[in-house]
Amino acid sequence: xxxxxxxxxxxxxxxxxxxxxxxxxxxxxxxxxxxxxxxxxxxxxxxxxxxxxxxxxxxxxxxxxxxxxxx
Numbered sequence: 001x002x003x004x005x006x007x008x009x010x011x012x013x014x015x016x017x018x019x020x021x022x023x024x025x026x027x028x029x030x031x032x033x034x035x036x037x038x039x040x041x042x043x044x045x046x047x048x049x050x051x052x053x054x055x056x057x058x059x060x061x062x063x064x065x066x067x068x069x070x071x
Contacts, residue, residue, distance in 0.1 A: 034067065 002016040003023050017023065037043065046059040049066060056070040 034061065034065065037061075 001023055002018050005015045005017050005022075007014050043059070043061055046061050046067070049058045049060050051057045051071075056068055059067045059069055061067045
């Protein structure tokens with residue numbers, strides 16, 4: 001058995017792991033600081049922290065929370 005670590009959308013490569021502590025994770029579910037937002041939401045109070053030509057814009061959404069928006 002394996003778990004997906006991430007998917008690289010440009011190359012369509014899927015990175016998997018067979019590490020038992022990840023595949024058989026039974027710990028508490030991690031809550032995201034962004035659970036109150038849905039895809040497509042407009043966050044008026046977000047501020048652009050910096051931009052990266054390859055990745056996009058890094059936004060300050062809340063105190064201590066940074067989000068990435070691809071451009």
